[in-house]
Amino acid sequence: METSVRGGLRIGALSKRAGVSEHVLRAWETRYGLLAPTRSSGGFRLYSEVDVHRVQRMRAYLADGLSAAEAARAVLAEPAMTPSAPAVGALRAEPGGVAGLRAALDELDERAAHVVLDQLFGALTIEAVIRDVLIPYLHDLGDRWARGEVTVGQEHFASNVIRSRLAALSPGWGGGHGPRALLACPPGELHDIALLSFGLVLRRSGWRVVFLGADSPMNDVERTTEALAPDLVMLAASDATRFDSIRPELVRLARKRSLALAGPGASTELATAVGAQYVETDPVTAAERLAER
Structure with missing residues (x-):
């Protein structure tokens, strides 16, 4: 399992931190030179906080409508960031994610909701979709229900769509040999x-x-x-x-x-x-x- 190690992050840990799949990270590194990993004594690529920041900025530019190549050039043209400096543009889901999901579920449009979810799960890790889209959406849904802005039927419909989607990701999760x-x-x-x-x-x-x-x-x-x-x-x-x-x-x-x-x-x-x-x-x-x- 990819993880973080002293001196840097393995690609799996970078993927979880930044909310982008390992496949996409490797593509951004090889095609655009977005990331600048070092090597561990064992030959593994190690990524820094600068790389985390660059991935976050890349996502922000993509969300603004730039192509991947344009977004990478924009990120690389930004002033250099030291590893100790705070990342600009904290990790967030695609701007259309929560809004698009909210619109589809408010309209009781299951098909449109699954289209949005397909896009999110295709671009982000499961962890990022849950933490940055689904959990914020559900909190907002609960607040709107409490204020009388959505009906019980809308709340039940939205919860059932999300729950069914997550449940579909869980077959066989009792197998293996871990804790x-x-x-x-x-x-x-x-x-x-x-x-x-x-x-x-x-x-x-x-x-x-x-x-x-x-x-x-x-x-x-x-x-x-x-x-x-x-x-x-x-x-x-x-x-x-x-x-x-x-x-x-x-x-x-x-x-x-x-x-x-x-x-x-x-x-x-x-x-x-x-x-x-x-x-x-x-x-x-x-x-x-x-x-x-």
């Missing part, structure tokens, strides 16, 4: 897209994932934990009352396995009280950090 994670939402919790996203990224890092999903009875969670002895049990909820109603079960789980609590319903106080870990970052970053450890 095993058991993922579930407690009883009454119906929102499992963030947990599904966490599982997808974790699986791409070599973990085996057992996904119980929404509204999982705690008896089933505990029995599955006993049977499989996972390295991690993660429960996610959007409402704190979901966790409050199962505190005794959480304490039992935490005594037996490594337990993590995530979602808006979790908190540092709750995790400390039951002996669990509190996961406060977005699901993609949380999975990447866990995989690195």
